[in-house]
Amino acid sequence: MDLYQLAVFVLFPLALYIFAFGAAYRIFRYVFLYEKGVYVPRGRGAGHAIKELIMTFLRPIIFAFRTNPVEAFAGLVALHFVGLILLVFLLAQHIAYLEYLIPFYGVLRPLAIPISSTTGAIQVTTPTGYVQRVESIWGPLTIILNGDVLTVFALIGIVYKMVEKLVDKLWHKSKRVRIGDLLIWPLLFVIVVTGWLAAHHYPPGVDSYMFVLGLHIASAAAFVAVWPFTKYFHFLWGYWYGKLHEWYDLALKRGA
Amino acid sequence: MQLQLPKLNPVTLHYFENCVGCGACAPSCPYFYVDEKYAPVEKAEILRQMLRKKYTLAGKLLGPLVGAKMPKSEDILWEYLEYAYRCTNCGHCYVACPYGIDSGAMVRLLRQTLYKAEVAPTLMRNFAQFEGEGLYLSHPAIKSMWEEFLKATEAPVGKKGARVLFLVTVMDLVLMRDAVFNTIKILKKAGEDFTLPERPLGVRPPIGAVVGNPDAVKKVITDIVSYIETLSPQIVITIDGGFVYPNLRFEATNVLKKKFSFKVLHISELLAEYLRENKLKLKKLDIATTWHDPCQLGRRGGVFEEPRIVLENFTNFRDMPHNRQNSICCGGGGGMGCLLEEEHMAMSKLLGVDIWSSLSEREKSFIKRSEAAYYKAIERKMEDVKKSGAKAVVTACPVCIATIARGAKLYGVNVEVDHLVNLVAKALE
Secondary structure (H helix, E strand, C coil), X not given: XXXXXXXXXXXXXXXXXXXXXXXXXXXXXXXXXXXXXXXXXXXXXXXXXXXXXXXXHHHHHHHHHHHCXXXXXXXXXXHHHHHHHHHHHHEHHHHHHHHHHCHHHHHHHHHCECCCCECCCHXXXXXXXXXXXXXXXCHHHHHCCCHHHHHHHHHHHHHHHHHHHHHHHHCXXXXXXXXXXXXXXXXXXXXHXXXXXXXXXXXXXXXXXXXXXXXXXXXXXXXXXXXXXXXXXXXXXXXXXHHHHHHHHHHHHCCC | CCCCCCCCCHHHHHHHXXXXXXXXXXXHCCCCCCCHHHCHHHHHHHHHHHHXXXXXXXXXXXXXXXXXXXXXXXXXXXXXXXHHCCCCCCCHHHHXXXXXXXXXXXXXXXXXXXXXXXXXXXXXXXXXXXXXXXXXXXXHHHHHHHHHHHHHHCCCECCCCCCEEECCCHHHHHHCHHHHHHHHHHHHHCCCXXXXXXXXXXXXXXXXXXXXCHHHHHHHHHHHHHHHHHHCCCEEEEXXXXXXXXXXXXXXXXXXXXXXXXXXXXXXXXXXXXXXXXXXXXXXXXXXXXXXXXXXXXXXXXXXXXXXXXXXXXXXXXXXXXXXXXXXXXXXXCCHHHCCHHHHHHHHHHHCCCHHHHCCHHHHHHHHHHHHHHHHHCHHHHHHHHHHCCCEEEECCHHHHHHHHHHHHHCCCCCEEEXXXXXXXXXXX
């Protein structure tokens, strides 16, 4: 069994089981610890509630752009929006694999993002004599919405974070940077780089391709397994629970 | 050393474990601008380190490697106290956080932990107990001040079934005496069916919420609510836009686990109601005003528009560049305005005891450093005041009034600072 087969048929499914256990444990504690409070909400009406629901999510983003634009670009736009979210969930190869795991995921196929805006490096092995622009629902946006460009954005974000965490820890003696930060960012870096290499069949050769793709899936499996036990779980739980709680606490209860 | 750490509920669990350390909260904190180590995320991390040690498997097994540790000496607790008292609980970090983490709540829990380990500023600790045990009711200086107030006021006292009970506290009289008398004047002018209480309702309730003594909070809230219920008003008003308001309006029902028969309003809400119903007519004052949103009344209390409605009615009102949920904290809340040598002297004079001399040299140094930080923290607010072009900053929290006035003097900003009711009283027709 080579690394690719190990990753796809053993490691990733195992990671999913560990993930499911971890996620259930994390979320169950919120249910188990719940105690009802006694409050008299202010009640400013549905209009206020809807406006504040939007602002609760938007306000920190606006504040971040005003007060720390470098972090807002690298950490939010490059890393999250453009890099990871689009790359992980809409890259064509990822849609294919996620559809295999969750058939319903196939509804996103029309939105698939190609690895390249043209037929790309595969031309080397199967020359057609001309470069064809990829046909995609994204049309001319494919110049940006392609795996190559999104990878660059994701790597800008990840490298920024890696450097930032090191500087915070070593120079600013920041309390909040812990060993998890110093491990998880390099892991994310490995996932993105091996994914890009695999998509471009680099190093050339079938064995190399299988190895690099196997490394990509194995490192992604490592991420999925540790996901509920790290701060990255914010993507599934902490971010949504936190903002909805804030909306309830400040906007609905207090009318702020 | 054994520390009593707080129990977690879903909300505090979220605050504890869902911080990603992005630091987006930092630019919102007045004390971040004093020293970057006082960013909300760094202050909250102190409590997180202790909670990890107590509540997480990784923390118990791997300790400092995963950021889990307990303080090993009283010296370290005093270091932590310095972080805990660089927070005004303004809530700006809460709304700036992409994950809705209230770092102020984490600092409040840190203060509780330190308080239980008997590490807390002496003045505030003593006042919390003084209030919680009801000792203020029998203190000769306070009794005398109260009796003199009732004689001077010519207002109904202890009337059962009045529509409005004007909740007056010891600190209302000490810090905002004019505003108390002007409120009574306004209530009479509006033809309100109101009453004063027969006794002060707290020192500045609940001081225990600021210093981290939940027992004192429960005792004073129980006492105040029981008294109010004997008078059974429909509405209880306070002129204090500081922590008194959200604690009475929102937290008190959860402290006592019951709803009350009365509503709690801030005076600005009642004034807006009077203007809406034409119960008050105000003459125009030619003065450029701005409203400073006290963090407890605004962000944590939900009262933004009512004071503006009042000020727009009779003054040349304009907002500061940062207002409402984005308002910049003056830096005086959360007990910071008490951690001044001059406040220790003032309270010593009020109570007839020499508080300052009784402090240890360590605590005196702590107070001096806190004072320096306080004066630095005000600067950012004063920049916003300058940009508004206002000649008068109007607000409703006694600590905000004192802090912005100090800031105006220190940073050379030519503004008057006053309570909303004082300006309204000047404009009564």
